Amino acid sequence: MKTMRFLPYIVGAAVAATFPLMAGVYIQQVAITILIYMTLAITWDMLLRSGQLNFGNSGFFGIGSYAAVLLFLNSGMPAFPSILLGGLITGGVALLLGLAILRLRGLYFAIITLALAMVFPVIARNLPGLTGGAAGRMLPVVLFRGDAAQTYWLVLGFTVLVILFSELFERTRIRFALTAMRNDEKVAKSSGINVYMYLVFAFTLTSILQGVAGGLYAHIFGFVAPESTFSVTFLLLPLTMALLGGIYSTWGPVAGALILGVVAEYLKLQIPYGHLMVYGAMIVVVTLFAPRGVLRTLKVQTTRLLAARGGR
Amino acid sequence: MAVLRTQGLTKRFGGLVALSEVSMEVSKGEILGIIGPNGAGKTTLINAVAGLYMPDEGQIFLGDRDITYARPHIRAKMGIARTFQLMQPLVDLSAQENIMVGALFGQPQSLRDARRTAFEIGEILQFDAMDRSIANLTALDIKKLELGRALATRPTVLFLDEVMAGLNQDETKAMISVVRGIQGQGLALCVVEHVMSVIGELTDRVIVLNTGMLIAEGPYAEVSADPQVITAYLGKEE
Numbered sequence: 001m002k003t004m005r006f007l008p009y010i011v012g013a014a015v016a017a018t019f020p021l022m023a024g025v026y027i028q029q030v031a032i033t034i035l036i037y038m039t040l041a042i043t044w045d046m047l048l049r050s051g052q053l054n055f056g057n058s059g060f061f062g063i064g065s066y067a068a069v070l071l072f073l074n075s076g077m078p079a080f081p082s083i084l085l086g087g088l089i090t091g092g093v094a095l096l097l098g099l100a101i102l103r104l105r106g107l108y109f110a111i112i113t114l115a116l117a118m119v120f121p122v123i124a125r126n127l128p129g130l131t132g133g134a135a136g137r138m139l140p141v142v143l144f145r146g147d148a149a150q151t152y153w154l155v156l157g158f159t160v161l162v163i164l165f166s167e168l169f170e171r172t173r174i175r176f177a178l179t180a181m182r183n184d185e186k187v188a189k190s191s192g193i194n195v196y197m198y199l200v201f202a203f204t205l206t207s208i209l210q211g212v213a214g215g216l217y218a219h220i221f222g223f224v225a226p227e228s229t230f231s232v233t234f235l236l237l238p239l240t241m242a243l244l245g246g247i248y249s250t251w252g253p254v255a256g257a258l259i260l261g262v263v264a265e266y267l268k269l270q271i272p273y274g275h276l277m278v279y280g281a282m283i284v285v286v287t288l289f290a291p292r293g294v295l296r297t298l299k300v301q302t303t304r305l306l307a308a309r310g311g312r
Numbered sequence: 313m314a315v316l317r318t319q320g321l322t323k324r325f326g327g328l329v330a331l332s333e334v335s336m337e338v339s340k341g342e343i344l345g346i347i348g349p350n351g352a353g354k355t356t357l358i359n360a361v362a363g364l365y366m367p368d369e370g371q372i373f374l375g376d377r378d379i380t381y382a383r384p385h386i387r388a389k390m391g392i393a394r395t396f397q398l399m400q401p402l403v404d405l406s407a408q409e410n411i412m413v414g415a416l417f418g419q420p421q422s423l424r425d426a427r428r429t430a431f432e433i434g435e436i437l438q439f440d441a442m443d444r445s446i447a448n449l450t451a452l453d454i455k456k457l458e459l460g461r462a463l464a465t466r467p468t469v470l471f472l473d474e475v476m477a478g479l480n481q482d483e484t485k486a487m488i489s490v491v492r493g494i495q496g497q498g499l500a501l502c503v504v505e506h507v508m509s510v511i512g513e514l515t516d517r518v519i520v521l522n523t524g525m526l527i528a529e530g531p532y533a534e535v536s537a538d539p540q541v542i543t544a545y546l547g548k549e550e
Contacts, residue, residue, distance in 0.1 A: 173416050179402060184402060187396065190385075190388055191385075192465055195385070
């Protein structure tokens with residue numbers, strides 16, 4: 001029984017780890033992109049578990065991208081340290097902003113994070129001396145000189161790290177704190193939970209991870225530019241993935257990223273630009289028929305099916 | 313000896329004075345009733361003491377520590393707990409996990425210890441729905457759950473905000489025996505209640521609030537005969 005429970009994880013890990021041995025370079029590139037989006041989906045969900053809707057993902061992703069690239073170009077720092085330090089810088093920015101804006105709740109918090117995400121690219125565009133202005137900056141070399149398999153393994157490692165953080169949020173007292181404040185903040189406070197501290201912590205940690213994701217992305221694709229680096233896609237796609245797979249969990253966003261990532265790539269080839277309409281349709285269908293996400297609905301249905309069979 | 317004491321506590325909402333210079337105290341092992349008509353300031357008093365509202369004037373002491381400006385979660389850790397008038401279980405947690413929240417953060421302990429604490433508190437409360445989901449709980453169960461979460465913080469002062477409201481006679485009886493059981497733990501209990509028979513049966517002493525002011529204080533039998541209290545509840549005879 002116990003091995004059966006771990007079987008999906010073992011199979012999943014084995015497939016994920018040996019993937020480059022089975023797939024061509026193009027498929028590997030697609031997988032890398034999906035994994036990056038997956039980390040954004042998971043981290044977005046991690047903060048959502050506290051009840052706070054963060055629309056600033058793309059902003060922190062972009063800060064991480066810019067920080068990594070500028071550190072690499074201007075201070076001659078090697079790629080890996082530049083990505084890590086980029087993540088920490090993103091975390092520093094998030095901490096300072098979070099201390100101020102985490103007094104807000106619900107829609108007010110969501111709107112101010114969205115506004116911040118819109119401000120960052122404007123700043124990037126207007127500091128041409130540092131950021132290259134509207135044209136952005138190019139990297140002379142990309143990570144692993146563009147070797148897809150090695151890049152894939154690196155990004156996979158980072159994804160596993162993000163999953164571990166998410167599970168840390170799920171299996172420790174952090175889950176109790178975040179769920180309590182999401183359900184009822186007054187009850188949480190009256191039970192001794194330092195709501196503000198937990199919010200600052202969750203916001204900063206998820207921003208660090210989003211910043212690292214941004215740094216990785218920039219070093220993989222070799223450039224930063226205001227429009228594409230701060231693209232709203234880095235907010236909307238992960239958000240859609242999390243909703244699709246199921247929020248308030250680690251594996252919901254993982255499943256959502258896999259489903260939407262594969263479908264999106266396929267559709268992009270089949271009906272360029274039409275794929276956006278299909279995204280929309282998918283969200284409508286999921287919201288209507290599986291409001292708690294695909295994963296949970298599947299679980300409930302299979303449990304029901306098994307129970308019905310057992311009953312007979 | 314007074315465990316909790318307020319001195320000249322005043323809270324205004326715009327032009328409305330919700331609490332006006334309320335000075336009260338409650339001792340270890342005592343059950344204090346807080347009564348008064350709707351809008352008298354009973355829940356406001358709890359919110360001020362628990363730290364959800366900052367008072368405009370006055371002071372609050374827990375033992376001899378001035379906690380007037382302490383934040384709510386700090387007060388919870390220091391030993392002030394309260395239930396909420398509207399039943400507010402944490403719906404995404406199981407019944408046991410609801411109680412664990414109090415244990416985990418009120419008197420910080422490990423998950424395993426918190427689970428045990430929740431179990432022990434369940435026994436005290438005669439709560440037998442520990443593994444059920446919140447959606448399947450009865451009103452009495454939810455009241456007990458709310459009480460359990462508060463109790464799990466190991467309070468020295470516990471405010472019960474209308475825990476009998478909405479319960480039928482049998483449930484009320486069960487709840488009274490539960491509250492008596494809690495009193496045996498030696499904490500100071502403050503009970504806000506509209507059901508006067510419960511107040512009469514349960515409390516050692518009551519304070520009466522009306523339009524934010526403390527108008528009477530003493531044993532229930534005495535206070536309920538006080539003409540000022542009767543006027544507050546029934547209105548003036550024309």
